[in-house]
Amino acid sequence: MANKERTPFENPVVEWVDSRLPVFTLMQKEYGVFPTPKNFNYFWNFGAIAMFMLITMIVTGIVLAMHYTANTELAFDSVERIMREVNGGWLIRYIHMNGASFFFIAVYIHIFRGMYYGSYKAPREILWMLGVLIFLLMMGTAFIGYVLPWGQMSLWGATVITNLFSAIPFVGDGIRTLLWGGFSVDNPTLTRFFALHYLLPFVIFAVVFLHVWALHVTGSNNPLGIDTKGPQDTLPFHPYYTIKDTFGLLVFVLIYALFIFFMPNALGHPDNYIPANPMVTPAHIVPEWYFLPFYAMLRAITFDIGIPFTDIVFINAKLGGVIVMFGSILLWFVLPWLDTHPIRSARFRPLFKIFLLILVADFIFLGYVGMQTADAKLFGVVPLIYLGQAATAYYLAYFLVILPWLSKNEKGRELPASINEAVLAKNK
Amino acid sequence: MRKSLLTLMVLAASVSSAGLAQTAMAATGEVHLEEQEWGFDDFFTGTYDRAALQRGYKVYREVCAACHSMKRIAFRHLADFGYSEAQIKNIASEYSIEDGPNEDGDMFDRSGRPSDYFPSPYPNENAAKAANGVAPPDLSLIIKARHDGANYVYGLLAGYEEPPEGKELAVGQYWNKVMPGHVIAMAAPLSDGMIAYEDETPETVDQYSRDIVEFLAWAAEPEMERRKRWGINVLIFLAAFAGLMYCVKKKIWKPVY
Numbered sequence: 001m002a003n004k005e006r007t008p009f010e011n012p013v014v015e016w017v018d019s020r021l022p023v024f025t026l027m028q029k030e031y032g033v034f035p036t037p038k039n040f041n042y043f044w045n046f047g048a049i050a051m052f053m054l055i056t057m058i059v060t061g062i063v064l065a066m067h068y069t070a071n072t073e074l075a076f077d078s079v080e081r082i083m084r085e086v087n088g089g090w091l092i093r094y095i096h097m098n099g100a101s102f103f104f105i106a107v108y109i110h111i112f113r114g115m116y117y118g119s120y121k122a123p124r125e126i127l128w129m130l131g132v133l134i135f136l137l138m139m140g141t142a143f144i145g146y147v148l149p150w151g152q153m154s155l156w157g158a159t160v161i162t163n164l165f166s167a168i169p170f171v172g173d174g175i176r177t178l179l180w181g182g183f184s185v186d187n188p189t190l191t192r193f194f195a196l197h198y199l200l201p202f203v204i205f206a207v208v209f210l211h212v213w214a215l216h217v218t219g220s221n222n223p224l225g226i227d228t229k230g231p232q233d234t235l236p237f238h239p240y241y242t243i244k245d246t247f248g249l250l251v252f253v254l255i256y257a258l259f260i261f262f263m264p265n266a267l268g269h270p271d272n273y274i275p276a277n278p279m280v281t282p283a284h285i286v287p288e289w290y291f292l293p294f295y296a297m298l299r300a301i302t303f304d305i306g307i308p309f310t311d312i313v314f315i316n317a318k319l320g321g322v323i324v325m326f327g328s329i330l331l332w333f334v335l336p337w338l339d340t341h342p343i344r345s346a347r348f349r350p351l352f353k354i355f356l357l358i359l360v361a362d363f364i365f366l367g368y369v370g371m372q373t374a375d376a377k378l379f380g381v382v383p384l385i386y387l388g389q390a391a392t393a394y395y396l397a398y399f400l401v402i403l404p405w406l407s408k409n410e411k412g413r414e415l416p417a418s419i420n421e422a423v424l425a426k427n428k
Numbered sequence: 429m430r431k432s433l434l435t436l437m438v439l440a441a442s443v444s445s446a447g448l449a450q451t452a453m454a455a456t457g458e459v460h461l462e463e464q465e466w467g468f469d470d471f472f473t474g475t476y477d478r479a480a481l482q483r484g485y486k487v488y489r490e491v492c493a494a495c496h497s498m499k500r501i502a503f504r505h506l507a508d509f510g511y512s513e514a515q516i517k518n519i520a521s522e523y524s525i526e527d528g529p530n531e532d533g534d535m536f537d538r539s540g541r542p543s544d545y546f547p548s549p550y551p552n553e554n555a556a557k558a559a560n561g562v563a564p565p566d567l568s569l570i571i572k573a574r575h576d577g578a579n580y581v582y583g584l585l586a587g588y589e590e591p592p593e594g595k596e597l598a599v600g601q602y603w604n605k606v607m608p609g610h611v612i613a614m615a616a617p618l619s620d621g622m623i624a625y626e627d628e629t630p631e632t633v634d635q636y637s638r639d640i641v642e643f644l645a646w647a648a649e650p651e652m653e654r655r656k657r658w659g660i661n662v663l664i665f666l667a668a669f670a671g672l673m674y675c676v677k678k679k680i681w682k683p684v685y
Contacts, residue, residue, distance in 0.1 A: 038684060080500055080568075080569070083651070084500060084505075084650060084651075090651040090655065091655075091658075094655075235684065239680050240680060240681065240684070243673065243676055243677045243680050243681075244677055244681075246673050246677075247670060247673040247674050247676075247677045250666055250669055250670035250673055251670055253666060254663065254666045254667060254670060257659065257662050257663060257666060258659075258663065260659070261655055261656060261658060261659025261660075261662060261663070262471055262472065262656060262659055263471075264655075265572060270572060270573050270574055270575055270577070271573070273569045273572040273573035273648075274565075274569075274573045283608070427685050
C-alpha cells in the first residue's frame, strides 16, 4: 500500500531497489522531509546522542568480546591483556568504559527534557513508557557489564545487588540462586552475566526501534509543549535537524573524548584494578555513579514497616528498601497518569517548574548520599542517613502527592497561539 | 530564561561534583596525602622521565622484587625506557626463567628472553603469605588500584614512624602514617645509599621513592604518553569539526529566522 503512494526516484538503481523494497522512500519520509517543530532547543539533541552512544557501546563491546575471557581465573588478566597487548585495546576499552557513563549522562538529560517539557503526556504515553523500559534495560546491562572485569568492586557490587533479590518473599532465594548459578557470586555468575551482557544491548536496540517508531507516529514534542498546527510550525528533519544534531553530537563527543584520553579512570573506582578476592571485602562498596541516587533510596529504608508497638512486621527494612529503589523508577511508567495537567511545558507552569527543579537537586543530593558510608555525617554533625530519608521522601512525594495536587490546582500561564507565532514574536 | 536554566544546571552539576570528589576522599578515611609534582601527571602533556624509569626499575629489581611480583610486565616492555633491543636481551638474560615441560616431561631453567614476563619471587600466593605473613600485592597496577596512587605510594614509602605511645605492634608489624589503619606488614624498604646509581642522582630515600613511583606509574599505564598525544589530536579535530558544523548549521538555519 505504501508502494502506491511512492514517488519514483530519478536514479535508476535507487528506483529499482525502492520499487521492490521501499527503504529509500522510508528514509525520505522519516528522516528527510519528516515534519519537525521548528523551535527545538539543544535539549532535543540528546535522543540522537543516546542513539550514537548505544551504537558506540555495541561496536566497541563486540570488539572487546573478541578478546575477553569469561572465567574467574582469567577475566581480570584478559582485560589487562586488552589494555597492554591488544593493538589499540586500551582505546577500545576506555571508549567502552567511559561510554557507559556518557550513555547515562545523555539519557539522564534526555529524561529530564521529557519531564521538564511534559513529553510524557498524551498522546506520547507509550513513547515515554518505552523510554522508561530502555532505561531499566540499560541499568541491568550496565550493572552486569561492571561485573565482567572481575575486580574487587565487580565481585562485591554484584554480591550486594544480587543479594537484594533475596528480600522478595517466597521466590527471592530462588531468584538469587538462579542469578548466581550456585551459592555465591562465582564462575557460573560471571559466564551468565557475560552472555546476558552480550544479549541485552540488542534487546535495548529493539526497544529503541519501537521508541523511535512511536515518536514518528505522534511527532516530537517541543519547548512550548503545544501541538504543531501546520507546515508553518515545522521544518523538514533534513537538513535542519540533521545538521543541528551533528553539531550537538560533536560537542558531546568532545567532552567524552576529554575523559577517554585524559582522565579515563576518573569515573571509575580504584578498587576495580584489584583482582576480585572473595576473602577480602573492600572497606566501602559503592556502585557506579549513575546508580548512586537509587542506591541512596535503597539504603534510606532502615526501618521495618508493620503495626507500631507490636512485633508484627509486614515489610522488613531490606524489602522496603528494594521496593522503594525499584518503585522509584517504576513510578515513571505511570507518570502520564500522575501528572494530568493539560499544559505540557514547564515554561507555562511556574509551580511545576519549581518542584521539578527541586527534584533535580534532590536527585543529585541523593547521589551524594549514595556515595557516602552509611554512618557518614554532613559537616560532621547531621547524620546523612536522615537527609537521605528526607530526600527519598521528597522524591516519592513529588510523584505521588505534588504532581497529582498540581494537576488539579495549578492554573498555569497562557499558551501562545502557535509555534510559528511564538518564534516570530521572539525574533522581532 | 532558557539560558539561565542551562547555566543553573551546569553550575549545580559542577559544584556538586567538586563536592563529591572532596567528600569521597574524606569517606575513605585516609590521611591527607601530600601532593607531589609528577611529570606524568600533567593533564595534557604528561610524559615519563626515561632516566627516572631506568632508575626506578633498578630500585624495583634490587629491593621490591625480593617480595613483590610484577607479572604483567615483560622485558620487551622496557623498550619504553629508551633501551635498545640488545640492551633488553641483555637485561632479560640476567634472569633465570623456569620453562617446560621439555620432551622428557621435566621443567628446566633457562636464561630469560625479551618475551618473558618478570618472574615472580614466590611460586604461588600461599608461599608469599607463608614467607611474609600477608601476600605482598603484585605491583603492576598498584598506582591505578589506589586513590591518588602516585602520591599514596610515595607517601607510604616515606611514611614510616614510631607507633604512638600505647600502641603495641606485633612482630612483623610496622607503623605507617599513610597506610589505611596505619599498621603495615612491610618493613621500611628503603634507606639512604642502599642502591648505587650510575650517575650523580642523589642516593636518598626521597629520590628512590620518586623513581620507583615513576616506574610503577608507567607499569600501571604504559599507554599514557601515546594516549595523551592521540588525545590532543582528537580534541583538535573534534573542535575544528564542531566549529565547522556550527557554521554550516548557522547558514542552513538563517532563512528560518
